[in-house]
Amino acid sequence: MSVFPEQLDLDFGAPAEDGYAIWQWQRKQALQRVSKEWGLPLEQPVRLRLTGIDGEFVGILRLNAMPTTLDRKLPLQLRMDHHVFESTEIEFCSLDQT
DSSP states (O other): OOSSSSOOOOOTTTTOOOOOHHHHHHHHHHHHHHHHHHTOOOEEEEEEEEOOOSOEEEOEEEEEEESSSEESSSEEEEEETTEEEEEEGEEHHHHHOO
16 A cells, blocks of 8 residues: 555546547546545536635536645645635535535
């Protein structure tokens, strides 16, 4: 077991031959790994509240920048529409059922 955080490496076992399709598959796999590690519903409609801001935001939670390692101690750069923020600023986040 490594003491170093897991890196997001390229996976050459992609089920496609087209370069763009492989890139899409790799990105989807990386997003799933990031989502699981940080416990956030990425690429899904959410309702969230950020520290120091009154009110809630509703929209699709997306990565603003892909992390280079899977280390939950490091904040993620996220965005919702044109709002950019870090995962450490999230006070509350849930799937939006509306």
